[in-house]
Amino acid sequence: MNAPVRRESLQDLEQFRSEARQWLEENCPQSQRQPMTPEEQYYGGRNAEFPSEDAKLWFERMRDQGWIGPEWPTQYGGGDLTAQHSKIIKEEMRAIRARTPLYGLGIWMLGPALLEFGNEAQKQQHIRAIIDGKARWAQGYSEPGSGSDLASLQCRAEDKGDHFLVNGSKIWTTAADKCDWIFCLVRTDPDAKKQEGISFLLIDMDDPGISTTPIGLISGESEFCQTFFDNVKVPKENLVGELNKGWSVAKELLVHERKLMSEIGSDSPREVIVPNAAAREYLDFEHGKIADSQLRSDLVDYDMNMHAIGLTHFRTFEEKIAGVRSAAPMVMKYVGTEAEVTKSELLLAIMGSQGLGWEGDGFSKSEIDTLRLWAMSKIMTIAGGTSEIQLNVIAKNVLQLPQS
Numbered sequence: 001m002n003a004p005v006r007r008e009s010l011q012d013l014e015q016f017r018s019e020a021r022q023w024l025e026e027n028c029p030q031s032q033r034q035p036m037t038p039e040e041q042y043y044g045g046r047n048a049e050f051p052s053e054d055a056k057l058w059f060e061r062m063r064d065q066g067w068i069g070p071e072w073p074t075q076y077g078g079g080d081l082t083a084q085h086s087k088i089i090k091e092e093m094r095a096i097r098a099r100t101p102l103y104g105l106g107i108w109m110l111g112p113a114l115l116e117f118g119n120e121a122q123k124q125q126h127i128r129a130i131i132d133g134k135a136r137w138a139q140g141y142s143e144p145g146s147g148s149d150l151a152s153l154q155c156r157a158e159d160k161g162d163h164f165l166v167n168g169s170k171i172w173t174t175a176a177d178k179c180d181w182i183f184c185l186v187r188t189d190p191d192a193k194k195q196e197g198i199s200f201l202l203i204d205m206d207d208p209g210i211s212t213t214p215i216g217l218i219s220g221e222s223e224f225c226q227t228f229f230d231n232v233k234v235p236k237e238n239l240v241g242e243l244n245k246g247w248s249v250a251k252e253l254l255v256h257e258r259k260l261m262s263e264i265g266s267d268s269p270r271e272v273i274v275p276n277a278a279a280r281e282y283l284d285f286e287h288g289k290i291a292d293s294q295l296r297s298d299l300v301d302y303d304m305n306m307h308a309i310g311l312t313h314f315r316t317f318e319e320k321i322a323g324v325r326s327a328a329p330m331v332m333k334y335v336g337t338e339a340e341v342t343k344s345e346l347l348l349a350i351m352g353s354q355g356l357g358w359e360g361d362g363f364s365k366s367e368i369d370t371l372r373l374w375a376m377s378k379i380m381t382i383a384g385g386t387s388e389i390q391l392n393v394i395a396k397n398v399l400q401l402p403q404s
């Protein structure tokens, strides 16, 4: 049993819901109440520009309200609200289709980990900068030889008295060429057992010796970089937690990353068509039923699965509030990301040849988006730990099966 988190009375929550609804109604500009393109997503950063004046206004209002980080302490710019309040804000935003005002690894992953493991100076500097949209963060975990077996990482940080000297490289660092900072796992004790010689460092991307090379993708886009560290001096105060104990920070951060991915389908900024609606638009019906019995059965399976996932998310949330430790969060990254793949494949099967358009006049925007989301859905089963690795974790930690 974990300690129960602060729980509000139903009456207080209903009162909060009605106030939140009113506040959102008065403060969310109309232009910020519709799906957005990936280019319109705002990630912040030292040199970032808002996609529009309304996006800026909306971000500033949410920031001043403390709702960029609703559960984070007020002394760092958060709202000091409970998980229940935060859920209500999300639900009410979704109800008016309000855009998420700030995206990024700072808000999703680093912030929560720093609140747990960071010292006061680190929280003052970095949590506030994240909330103010002044720092965009990259993740420096994977290396060319260390992905699934992350603990085998080799990027080295040598103790040089008042600083660490970092040498090595990180790969698949999303948007590292646009980021101001990178949180990095580095090897500080090469002689220790692999998990015990790792530390967690915060590194300014402007430091001399850091360079990034974009990695071209088959889509023609380049979302990833390889990031190189060549004798980079990192001040000692940028170590998070204890020396050689970075693996604990890394794992906590991964919990937040995987939770985010488990909910990926419910939080898409794009206009996404759902399989049932697509079926009505694209399929033949006989006597009120979808003619193809296999597709009919796949649709029902999908709907039942999504209902079960929704209920499990609800149960996980209630267990968290009650302080009950449960295995559900460990399985949800696998279940949620695989469900997105199933949804995309189902949509393509329903759309037939209309689901094959990467671009061009013969296809609607929603058809093109569906194909692109299908490609995206696959990468989410890799990022943050592959499905196979999630199954290994479930086998070991949840089912406690013997290890080979």
Ligand SMILES: Cc1cc2nc3c(=O)[nH]c(=O)nc-3n(C[C@H](O)[C@H](O)[C@H](O)COP(=O)(O)OP(=O)(O)OC[C@H]3O[C@@H](n4cnc5c(N)ncnc54)[C@H](O)[C@@H]3O)c2cc1C
Residues within 6 Å of the ligand: 138, 139, 140, 141, 142, 143, 146, 147, 148, 149, 170, 171, 172, 173, 174, 379, 380, 382, 383, 384, 385, 386, 387, 388, 389, 392
């Ligand atoms: C969209 C996206 C964004 C990403 N962003 C970042 C980022 O910002 N920063 C960062 O550090 N990394 C990032 N990554 C990298 C990601 O964490 C790794 O790709 C992932 O951990 C897998 O590592 P790998 O690519 O080296 O594959 P490998 O570890 O080489 O795995 C290859 C295949 O072997 C399987 N496999 C490996 N070991 C086992 C095992 N023990 N049992 C069963 N199967 C196994 C895997 O499941 C996989 O199918 C990103 C990846 C993606 C797709």
